[in-house]
Amino acid sequence: MNKTLAIFGWAAVALLGAVAVGAVALHRGEPINALWLVTAAACCYALGYRFYSRFIAAKILALDGLRATPAERLENGRDFLVTNKWVVFGHHFAAIAGPGPLVGPVLAVQFGYLPGTMWVLAGAVFAGCVQDFVILLFSVRRDGKSLTAMAKDEIGPVGGFVAYVAVIAILIILLGVAALIVVNALKSSPWGTFTIAMTMPIAVLMGLYLRRIRPGKVLEVSALGFVLVLAAIWGGQYVSQNPALARAFTFSAPTLAILIMVYGFAASALPVWLLLAPRDYLSTFVKLGTIALLAVGIVALHPTLHMPALTRFVDGTGPVFAGKIFPFAFITIACGAISGFHALISSGTTPKLIARETETRIVGYGAMMCESAVAIMAIIAACVMQPGIYFAINSPAGVVGQAPAAAAATISSWGFPVTAADMQALAHAVGELTLYNRTGGAPAFAVGMAHIFSHTLGGDALMALWYHFAIMFEALFILTILDAGTRVARFMMQDALGHVYKPLGRTSWYPSILATSALIVAAWGYFLWQGVKDPLGGINSLWPLFGIANQLLATVALCVATTIIIKMHRAKYAAVTLVPLGWLVAVTFTASWQKIFDPSPRLGFLAQAHALAAGPATSATARLIFNNRLDAAVNGILVVMVTLVLVESLRQWMAILSGASEARVKESPFVRTRLAEEQG
Amino acid sequence: MKRIVSGCRILVATLREIFDEAAYARFLSRAGMASSSQAYAAFRREFEEVKLRRPKCC
Numbered sequence: 001m002n003k004t005l006a007i008f009g010w011a012a013v014a015l016l017g018a019v020a021v022g023a024v025a026l027h028r029g030e031p032i033n034a035l036w037l038v039t040a041a042a043c044c045y046a047l048g049y050r051f052y053s054r055f056i057a058a059k060i061l062a063l064d065g066l067r068a069t070p071a072e073r074l075e076n077g078r079d080f081l082v083t084n085k086w087v088v089f090g091h092h093f094a095a096i097a098g099p100g101p102l103v104g105p106v107l108a109v110q111f112g113y114l115p116g117t118m119w120v121l122a123g124a125v126f127a128g129c130v131q132d133f134v135i136l137l138f139s140v141r142r143d144g145k146s147l148t149a150m151a152k153d154e155i156g157p158v159g160g161f162v163a164y165v166a167v168i169a170i171l172i173i174l175l176g177v178a179a180l181i182v183v184n185a186l187k188s189s190p191w192g193t194f195t196i197a198m199t200m201p202i203a204v205l206m207g208l209y210l211r212r213i214r215p216g217k218v219l220e221v222s223a224l225g226f227v228l229v230l231a232a233i234w235g236g237q238y239v240s241q242n243p244a245l246a247r248a249f250t251f252s253a254p255t256l257a258i259l260i261m262v263y264g265f266a267a268s269a270l271p272v273w274l275l276l277a278p279r280d281y282l283s284t285f286v287k288l289g290t291i292a293l294l295a296v297g298i299v300a301l302h303p304t305l306h307m308p309a310l311t312r313f314v315d316g317t318g319p320v321f322a323g324k325i326f327p328f329a330f331i332t333i334a335c336g337a338i339s340g341f342h343a344l345i346s347s348g349t350t351p352k353l354i355a356r357e358t359e360t361r362i363v364g365y366g367a368m369m370c371e372s373a374v375a376i377m378a379i380i381a382a383c384v385m386q387p388g389i390y391f392a393i394n395s396p397a398g399v400v401g402q403a404p405a406a407a408a409a410t411i412s413s414w415g416f417p418v419t420a421a422d423m424q425a426l427a428h429a430v431g432e433l434t435l436y437n438r439t440g441g442a443p444a445f446a447v448g449m450a451h452i453f454s455h456t457l458g459g460d461a462l463m464a465l466w467y468h469f470a471i472m473f474e475a476l477f478i479l480t481i482l483d484a485g486t487r488v489a490r491f492m493m494q495d496a497l498g499h500v501y502k503p504l505g506r507t508s509w510y511p512s513i514l515a516t517s518a519l520i521v522a523a524w525g526y527f528l529w530q531g532v533k534d535p536l537g538g539i540n541s542l543w544p545l546f547g548i549a550n551q552l553l554a555t556v557a558l559c560v561a562t563t564i565i566i567k568m569h570r571a572k573y574a575a576v577t578l579v580p581l582g583w584l585v586a587v588t589f590t591a592s593w594q595k596i597f598d599p600s601p602r603l604g605f606l607a608q609a610h611a612l613a614a615g616p617a618t619s620a621t622a623r624l625i626f627n628n629r630l631d632a633a634v635n636g637i638l639v640v641m642v643t644l645v646l647v648e649s650l651r652q653w654m655a656i657l658s659g660a661s662e663a664r665v666k667e668s669p670f671v672r673t674r675l676a677e678e679q680g
Numbered sequence: 681m682k683r684i685v686s687g688c689r690i691l692v693a694t695l696r697e698i699f700d701e702a703a704y705a706r707f708l709s710r711a712g713m714a715s716s717s718q719a720y721a722a723f724r725r726e727f728e729e730v731k732l733r734r735p736k737c738c
Contacts, residue, residue, distance in 0.1 A: 077707075077709075077710045078703075078706075078726070079730055083697065084693060086690045086693075087690065087697045090694035090695075090697070090698055091694070091697050091698055094698045211717060211720060211721065212717055215704075215715050215716060215717055215719065215720030216701060216704040216705075216715055216720050216723070217701070218699040218700055218701050218704075219696070219699050219701060222699060272724070272728050273721075273724050273728075277724070277728075281699055281700075284698060284699070285699075288698075
């Protein structure tokens with residue numbers, strides 16, 4: 001009876017999912033309700049988890065509940081620790097959820113809601129969740145080894161080296177582009193800048209409270225910090241209304257860029273407990289709370305999506321970023337569908353906390369499903385506003401013009417009507433001077449979020465407060481990634497430099513701290529400066545570069561996974577990782593080729609350098625030409641390195657499958673778990 | 681009711697783990713110390729060596 005009920009139940013879920021996906025995919029002309037996207041996503045995730053992840057767990061990975069995990073065998077109370085699976089799930093989700101699934105899908109909405117939604121769903125179920133799940137399990141079976149260590153062991157030294165370089169490259173590009181998003185969100189915005197500036201003294205207060213008054217009471221102090229941040233958001237409106245104060249907190253993009261670089265350097269070199277750790281806690285608190293609130297808001301309001309399913313920009317002429325739907329929709333979405341960076345988390349802290357192998361399914365596959373759901377929420381938030389407003393916010397001045405009337409006329413001529421008066425009214429409603437040319441995705445997402453929140457709670461009167469709450473939420477956790485990322489990159493550089501000159505590797509030696517912090521800040525600061533000065537808004541060059549680097553890292557992770565699956569004598573099921581690998585190779589290599597060699601100056605780095613060289617020379621021309629050539633070189637180097645890993649992996653697979661080489665997996669030996677006996 | 685209580689317990693445990701309160705409690709029990717400004721400083725020193733080397737996701 002139970003089995004029959006289950007069959008009918010799952011058949012109903014499949015039918016509902018098919019109807020919802022069909023409605024999302026086939027509906028044209030009229031706006032659709034966001035609940036169709038929510039239903040399609042919920043059904044796809046339920047089916048993917050119940051059937052696909054179970055198939056992988058049973059047929060390929062053969063999860064063994066009796067095999068002791070490193071958390072049990074190596075338990076030390078610090079990093080190795082047997083932990084409840086739901087606690088690990090929450091911990092893992094908090095670690096993988098960053099700005100990528102919020103910003104990427106918002107940018108990809110320039111193609112319409114359909115391409116992004118389909119890729120987020122299919123990419124997560126068949127690629128992203130699979131990658132996170134298998135890498136987590138393989139790391140658990142290797143004492144919690146990192147991706148770079150597994151790549152070195154299973155593919156060879158080239159794999160390890162490429163993974164290491166790709167991580168540093170991604171970190172630097174990510175930090176540059178993340179800082180650019182914050183700059184674009186805060187430029188000429190005294191309210192937003194004041195709120196974010198206030199988070200620094202609030203964090204210092206939290207640090208002192210944690211250290212001196214109530215040691216270790218992090219949840220308590222985070223809640224207190226959150227109340228203070230809300231007060232700062234509320235107070236921001238008075239700053240923006242006071243001419244003298246507003247002037248003091250109004251900065252141009254270059255000034256903000258310099259301030260953020262100074263902040264990044266200080267956060268990397270200062271004691272952690274004073275600023276970095278409390279901000280990290282505050283940002284996590286706000287992040288988890290806001291994501292939950294947004295989910296509730298979308299279901300409660302179930303807004304109508306005004307963006308069409310497909311826009312005319314699928315042909316590659318979009319103003320937000322250049323390039324056709326293939327490959328750039330798949331590059332831009334990034335972490336919402338598959339992220340190479342997740343493989344670092346799945347082979348970092350998480351495998352050291354897993355109590356039973358069987359729990360890797362819910363943690364690895366399940367947490368990525370939640371990340372994908374966040375991307376769906378971002379798509380909904382971007383699509384609830386009128387398309388003309390979306391394009392006015394996200395289009396750089398270099399494409400639509402600087403004057404409001406000219407920008408509105410250009411966007412209206414594309415078939416997305418908007419007037420300068422509409423934009424002025426919206427800017428006034430959210431407490432900003434202007435919303436034109438706010439590239440980067442964050443302001444558009446904030447407007448969408450403010451729309452959803454204000455219609456759920458408080459009405460139009462609270463629109464400005466919700467907008468600045470959303471800006472604070474995005475900027476706060478992007479800045480947290482910026483300071484933590486600078487520190488991580490500094491440690492990685494110190495590790496490498498320690499092989500050249502030992503004292504440089506000492507993380508407590510101040511000359512080394514200052515020198516490596518400055519080097520890392522200079523590296524991402526260069527990309528930030530390049531973005532700020534770019535007439536096309538910076539995002540057009542930098543976000544695809546970040547997406548390509550991130551997905552090339554996923555390519556390395558899937559090479560490692562496929563190699564291990566073949567070594568496990570499961571070659572007949574290798575398509576589970578080979579198909580996403582093949583897709584990522586097609587996407588990243590095509591995107592790289594186009595970004596480097598495409599003859600259109602809006603798309604190809606070299607073509608843009610050539611066009612600049614042929615045009616009238618200004619004081620900035622030489623630098624812009626160099627920047628484009630540098631971007632092309634970085635992209636080219638990454639592709640060459642990943643090609644080496646692919647070739648090395650292919651050689652291994654052929655040797656094993658032809659019998660020329662022995663298939664030997666480098667797992668830790670089997671030890672029977674005590675937990676099963678203890679639990680009977 | 682039992683399930684709700686158990687769910688709430690897990691939620692609190694998850695939050696304590698995410699916000700490092702559980703790690704601090706384990707440190708105190710391992711080091712045999714009572715919570716104090718000095719103990720928290722020692723915990724942070726030990727903890728940061730491990731935690732700050734982990735990349736944060738994008």
